[in-house]
Amino acid sequence: MVSSQRNRPRLSIPILFFFLLLSNLLFAKNDFVKSQIRQAELKLYFTSDIERVTYFSIPGKEGVTKYVYDIYGATLPDGKGISQHTFRTVESFKMGQNSPERLRVVIQSKQKALDRHAYQGKVLAIPLVHGQKATIEGVTLANADKKTKFKSTDSPINRYIVVIDAGHGGKDSGALGGQDRIEKTVVFSISKKLKTKLESMGFQVYMTRNQDSFVELPKRTEYANEKRADIFISIHANAAPNKAQENIFKGLEIYYLSPAQTQRAKDAAEKENSVMFQDKDYYTKNAYLSLLNREKIVESHKLGLDVDHEIVSSVQSHYGHLEDGGVKPANFWVLVGAQMPAILVETGYITHPQEGKNLLNSYYQELVAKGIAEGIERYLKNKR
Ligand SMILES: [Zn+2]
Numbered sequence: 001m002v003s004s005q006r007n008r009p010r011l012s013i014p015i016l017f018f019f020l021l022l023s024n025l026l027f028a029k030n031d032f033v034k035s036q037i038r039q040a041e042l043k044l045y046f047t048s049d050i051e052r053v054t055y056f057s058i059p060g061k062e063g064v065t066k067y068v069y070d071i072y073g074a075t076l077p078d079g080k081g082i083s084q085h086t087f088r089t090v091e092s093f094k095m096g097q098n099s100p101e102r103l104r105v106v107i108q109s110k111q112k113a114l115d116r117h118a119y120q121g122k123v124l125a126i127p128l129v130h131g132q133k134a135t136i137e138g139v140t141l142a143n144a145d146k147k148t149k150f151k152s153t154d155s156p157i158n159r160y161i162v163v164i165d166a167g168h169g170g171k172d173s174g175a176l177g178g179q180d181r182i183e184k185t186v187v188f189s190i191s192k193k194l195k196t197k198l199e200s201m202g203f204q205v206y207m208t209r210n211q212d213s214f215v216e217l218p219k220r221t222e223y224a225n226e227k228r229a230d231i232f233i234s235i236h237a238n239a240a241p242n243k244a245q246e247n248i249f250k251g252l253e254i255y256y257l258s259p260a261q262t263q264r265a266k267d268a269a270e271k272e273n274s275v276m277f278q279d280k281d282y283y284t285k286n287a288y289l290s291l292l293n294r295e296k297i298v299e300s301h302k303l304g305l306d307v308d309h310e311i312v313s314s315v316q317s318h319y320g321h322l323e324d325g326g327v328k329p330a331n332f333w334v335l336v337g338a339q340m341p342a343i344l345v346e347t348g349y350i351t352h353p354q355e356g357k358n359l360l361n362s363y364y365q366e367l368v369a370k371g372i373a374e375g376i377e378r379y380l381k382n383k384r
Contacts, residue, residue: 029047029048029075030046030047030048030049030050030051030073030074030075031046031047031074031075031076031077032044032045032046032074032075032076032077032080032095032103033045033046033047033122034080035082035085037085037087037128040087040089040127040128040129040132041125041126041127041128041132042082042085042087042093042107042125042126042127042128043123043124043125043126044071044082044105044123044124044125044126045122045123046071046074046122046123046124047122048073048122049121049122050071050073050074050119050120050121050122050123050124051072051073052071052072052073052228053069053070053071053072053117053119053124054069054070054072054230055067055068055069055070055117056068056295056299056383058295063110064091064108064109064110065108065109065110065111065112066106066107066108067106067107067108067109067126068104068105068106068295069104069105069106069107069117069124069126070098070102070103070104070105071102071103071104071105071124072101072102072228073101074102074103075097075103076095076096076097076103080095081094081095082094082095082105083095087128089109089110089111089128089129089130090107090108090109090111090128091108091109091110092106092107092108093105093106093107094106094107094108099225099339101225101228102339105126107126107128109128111128111129111130112130159204160203160204160230160231160380161203161204161205161206161227161228161229161230161231162198162203162204162205162206162229162230162231162232162233162376163205163206163207163208163223163224163227163229163231163232163233164191164194164195164198164205164206164207164208164233164235165191165207165208165209165220165224165232165233165234165235166184166187166188166190166191166192166207166208166209166235167183167184167187167234167235167236167237168183168184168187168236169184169188169209169211169212169213169214169215170184170212170213170214170215171214172184172214174187174236174237175237175238175239175350175351176239176350177239177349177350177351177352177356178351178356180360181350181351181356181359181360182350183236183237183239183350184212185212186237186347186350186359186360186365187235187236187237187347188209188212189362189365190235190347190365190368190369191207191235192207193365193366193368193369194233194235194369194372194373195207196369197369197370197373198373198376201373201377203376206223206224206227206229208220208223208224218337220234221335221337221338221339221342222337224338224339224340224342225337225338225339225340229340230340230341230380231303231340231341231342231376231379231380232335232338232340232341232342232343233307233342233343233345233372233376234335234342234343234344234345235345235347235372236344236345236346236347237346237347237348237349237350237359238253238346238347238348238349238350238351239349239350239351240349240351240352246349246351246352246353247352247353249349249351249352250323250348250349250352250354250355251322251323251324251325251348251349251355252308252311252312252315252322252323252324252325252345252346252347252348253325253326253328253345253346254304254307254308254325254326254327254328254343254344254345254346255304255327255328255329255330255335255343255344255346256297256300256301256303256304256327256328256329256330256335256342256343256344257296257297257300257329257330257335257338257342296338296341296342297329299341299383300335300341300342300343301327301329302341302379302382302383303341303342303343303375303376303379304327304343305327306375306376306378306379306382307343307345307371307372307375307376307379308324308326308327308375309375309378310370310371310372310373310374310375310378311345311347311368311371311372311375312324312371313371314367314368314370314371314374315364315367315368315371317367318363318367319358319364319367325346327343330344341379345372347359347368348368
């Protein structure tokens with residue numbers, strides 16, 4: 001249950017961003033130095049070793065695709081960028097500070113599949129022609145793989161980081177379904193099972209709380225950003241609005257953050273995004289916002305659909321039927337600020353006579369955890 005959390009952040013947004021800026025100052029700086037195009041390849045040079053690069057693409061109008069590369073730990077000094085470049089297969093080159101710890105490169109091109117980039121030391125190489133493999137110092141990525149010198153973002157699952165957020169905790173019990181049906185306890189138990197399952201599949205997993213403790217909502221996504229998670233999953237259990245309806249309300253529901261609708265949500269979104277618009281940004285504000293929002297919403301929705309599908313099939317394989325409430329947009333504070341696909345899973349109604357009983361059952365929890373883990377895997381496999 002999250003209704004009490006929808007409209008009231010416990011920590012104000014300005015304070016949250018103060019912490020974000022502070023954490024930025026604590027990171028070692030890795031400045032972008034220069035770029036050049038050689039042999040149909042864009043090479044980017046930095047002052048320090050590149051930590052990590054992630055990649056995704058967004059199909060656009062008239063066959064133009066946006067290829068997006070996020071370079072973690074990198075910063076863009078004033079007056080620098082890549083917009084001066086021209087190349088026959090590329091419509092535009094852009095570079096901007098996407099977040100304090102993430103430099104974003106966007107290449108618009110009609111070419112298909114420019115994802116065989118590579119990075120080593122201080123250099124990132126992005127091929128600009130379909131089918132070409134990135135090279136660094138004359139070594140192709142394929143050769144480099146054997147030497148295990150390069151890192152490629154054609155990542156196996158074990159490169160992915162998941163942050164699990166067990167809802168509520170400490171003084172905040174969440175929903176209560178009578179007797180020992182306490183949301184914070186049930187969701188913590190499911191979260192621990194999910195962690196074990198994901199780790200057995202090779203994921204790197206962190207939890208926003210490892211015990212029955214109270215964690216402020218903004219701290220939860222802040223933690224996921226800090227860990228540079230690829231996925232953020234918040235686990236909850238629901239409650240019927242009143243006792244008379246306890247027999248009626250049941251089933252699984254999954255939420256993702258929707259475009260801001262209320263004035264309050266719009267204000268929050270404005271503040272969330274403002275940290276990314278500093279003087280050094282090369283994007284026009286609106287174009288940048290539409291890219292950022294669409295990517296995050298679309299990806300979170302896709303993640304929600306895969307997780308929903310897998311939980312339903314996992315639970316139904318042993319329990320016959322699970323009411324599927326589907327995947328819906330909502331403005332949950334706990335998802336605001338996440339820089340990765342983020343969803344909130346209402347695993348079921350703790351107040352329903354049978355479902356509430358199931359949610360306390362260890363095997364049922366196991367099946368829910370298995371479904372979530374397989375949904376995450378399915379989403380990431382489809383994405384690659
Ligand atoms: Zn809850």
